[in-house]
Amino acid sequence: MQGTSEILERAIEQLAKLPGTGRKSARRIALHLLKQSEESVMQLADALVDLKQSITRCSHCGVISDGDPCSICSNPKRQNGQLCVVEESQDVYLIEKTNEFRGMYHVLGGVISPLDNIGPDDIRVKELMRRVNDEEYPVDEVILALNPDSEGEATSYYINKLLKPYDEIKVTRIAYGIPMGTELEFIDEATLSRAFASRNAF
Amino acid sequence: MQGTSEILERAIEQLAKLPGTGRKSARRIALHLLKQSEESVMQLADALVDLKQSITRCSHCGVISDGDPCSICSNPKRQNGQLCVVEESQDVYLIEKTNEFRGMYHVLGGVISPLDNIGPDDIRVKELMRRVNDEEYPVDEVILALNPDSEGEATSYYINKLLKPYDEIKVTRIAYGIPMGTELEFIDEATLSRAFASRNAF
Numbered sequence: 001m002q003g004t005s006e007i008l009e010r011a012i013e014q015l016a017k018l019p020g021t022g023r024k025s026a027r028r029i030a031l032h033l034l035k036q037s038e039e040s041v042m043q044l045a046d047a048l049v050d051l052k053q054s055i056t057r058c059s060h061c062g063v064i065s066d067g068d069p070c071s072i073c074s075n076p077k078r079q080n081g082q083l084c085v086v087e088e089s090q091d092v093y094l095i096e097k098t099n100e101f102r103g104m105y106h107v108l109g110g111v112i113s114p115l116d117n118i119g120p121d122d123i124r125v126k127e128l129m130r131r132v133n134d135e136e137y138p139v140d141e142v143i144l145a146l147n148p149d150s151e152g153e154a155t156s157y158y159i160n161k162l163l164k165p166y167d168e169i170k171v172t173r174i175a176y177g178i179p180m181g182t183e184l185e186f187i188d189e190a191t192l193s194r195a196f197a198s199r200n201a202f
Numbered sequence: 203m204q205g206t207s208e209i210l211e212r213a214i215e216q217l218a219k220l221p222g223t224g225r226k227s228a229r230r231i232a233l234h235l236l237k238q239s240e241e242s243v244m245q246l247a248d249a250l251v252d253l254k255q256s257i258t259r260c261s262h263c264g265v266i267s268d269g270d271p272c273s274i275c276s277n278p279k280r281q282n283g284q285l286c287v288v289e290e291s292q293d294v295y296l297i298e299k300t301n302e303f304r305g306m307y308h309v310l311g312g313v314i315s316p317l318d319n320i321g322p323d324d325i326r327v328k329e330l331m332r333r334v335n336d337e338e339y340p341v342d343e344v345i346l347a348l349n350p351d352s353e354g355e356a357t358s359y360y361i362n363k364l365l366k367p368y369d370e371i372k373v374t375r376i377a378y379g380i381p382m383g384t385e386l387e388f389i390d391e392a393t394l395s396r397a398f399a400s401r402n403a404f
Contacts, residue, residue, distance in 0.1 A: 004295045005268045011253040014246040019234045020227050031292055032221045033253055034266065041254040044216040045247040051213040051235055052243040064236065066207045090233055093206050 008034075060131070062107035062124050064089040078104055081140040085128065085159065087111055087147060095145065103143075106131065111151040112158055120158060129162060132169065144173040148194070210236075259291075262333070264309035264326050266291040280306055283342040287330065287361060289313055289349060293386050297347065300395040305345075308333065313353040314360055322360060331364060334371065345401060346375040349385050362404050373404040 008030055015026035033041050057063065058070035065071070072078055072092075082103025086092055092105050108123040132139050142163055146152035156173060163171050177195035178187055187195075210232055217228035235243050259265065260272035267273070274280055274294075284305025288294055294307045310325040334341050344365055348354035358375060365373050377397045386394065 004298065005257055005266050007249075007252050007257050007268050008266060011249040014249040017242075017246070018231045020230065025222050027292070028222065029220050030253060031290075033250060034257065036254070038254050040219075041250055044219070045250045047209075047213040047216040048235060048243055048247045048250075050209050051232060052238070052240050055207055055209045055236065064207050064210055064233075066209050088233075090229065096206070 061092075061105045062089075062109055062127065063092050063105060072105060078102060079137055080104075081138060082143060083128075083131065083139050083141070084143040084145050086145050087152065087155075091145065101143075103141075108146075108155070111146060111155040113151045113154075123155075125159065125162070128159070132163065132166065139169055141170045141172060144171065148176045263294075263307045264291075264311055264329065265294045265307060274307060280304060281339055282306075283340060284345060285330075285333065285341050285343070286345040286347050288347050289354065289357075289386075293347065296386055296389075296391075296394060297398070300391055300398060302395045302398040303345075305343075310348075310357070313348060313357040315353045315356075325357075327361065327364070330361070334365065334368065341371055343372045343374060346373065346404065347386075347398075351385075358404070374401045375404045376401050 011030045011033070012023065012026045015021055015029050016023045018026075021029070033044075055064055055066065056068050058065045058068050058073055060069050060073040063070050063072070067074075080103050082101070083106055084095065084101055084103060085106045085108060086095070087108055087110065089107055092107060095101055095105075106124070106128050108125065108128070110118055110123040112118060112120055112123065131137070132142070142159070144156045144159060146156050160171050163169055175198060176191070177198065178184065178191065184192065213232045213235070214225060214228045217223055217231050218225045220228075223231070235246075257266055257268065258270050260267045260270050260275055262271050262275040265272050265274070269276075282305050284303070285308055286297065286303055286305060287308045287310060288297070289310055289312065291309055294309060297303055297307075308326070308330050310327065310330070312320055312325040314320060314322055314325065333339070334344070344361070346358045346361060348358050362373050365371055377399075389397075
């Protein structure tokens with residue numbers, strides 16, 4: 001098409017592949033970048049290349065990290081026997097933000113999903129069992145913090161079954177219930193039902 | 203903070219600077235890129251660097267272009283005596299998409315805005331007059347297609363006044379069936395196309 005630049009169109013095409021970015025936003029971003037200094041555009045491009053080339057995963061917990069082991073796994077204060085199992089790296093980030101948990105993590109990198117052909121061997125379950133069996137760092141509690149969808153539930157049940165033979169390990173699960181600061185009126189039945197079933201002594 | 207990567211945070215920080223991208227979307231984009239192949243991330247980074255380094259502006263009409271003159275100015279079929287005056291390069295793109303206009307463009311690169319200290323000398327008005335006076339390519343119609351806001355209106359009036367002495371040049375303006383107070387960017391193609399077809403004598 002006339003009246004446009006192939007270089008611009010190529011940048012728009014690339015930007016439009018990003019999640020949550022349609023062609024209109026991609027165009028707005030590209031025209032915005034054209035107005036920025038060359039230095040700031042280079043910084044963005046470098047950061048993206050670096051992201052892909054320099055980032056690694058912690059070989060212990062599996063979290064996205066600048067180094068291996070990650071800052072949590074290499075922190076002796078956090079070896080308190082608690083191991084929190086999550087689906088993805090960003091879940092570690094979210095839980096760390098709460099300042100509630102001071103133990104270690106294990107990132108599965110997915111959940112069991114027969115429909116997507118993802119079985120226990122496709123996620124980091126073996127690595128979890130290796131850590132549970134590691135006598136140097138004894139585990140006394142495994143906290144399951146997977147998403148409350150059917151795949152997360154199935155994966156939690158599966159891991160719980162694997163850990164049954166370990167009498168010294170307590171398996172817990174984060175509480176699923178009514179989110180804080182909301183009203184019952186806006187809560188779906190499944191959540192309300194779960195909140196009822198897992199009610200606590202007041 | 204523990205549980206995160208500085209490289210990841212730096213990429214998020216850079217992405218969050220893009221228009222329409224908050225920290226949450228920036229994080230989602232960064233984690234999405236981490237899952238992509240190195241090749242596709244490189245393609246994105248290259249496209250952004252290329253955007254800034256290789257793109258130029260047409261010295262005739264001022265549009266963002268891969269070459270100078272641009273594909274429109276170098277197309278002899280489009281030298282039909284019609285000159286459409288727009289504010290920014292993206293307006294050329296939007297008008298080209300309608301397939302309504304087959305003449306040439308002139309990108310002002312802004313509008314007169316006393317509040318922002320932008321006067322006629324800060325936008326490409328002189329270049330417009332030079333083209334109007336160029337006897338090699340006679341202009342017989344100048345079509346004003348500026349945004350229908352007060353700056354666009356003021357600029358239209360200013361240019362109309364400058365062109366008054368040229369009896370052989372008809373000054374027209376795209377029809378504003380477009381609601382006032384909006385911008386060309388947000389108008390659908392059909393409306394823009396209609397507005398072009400029903401342009402009136404200014």
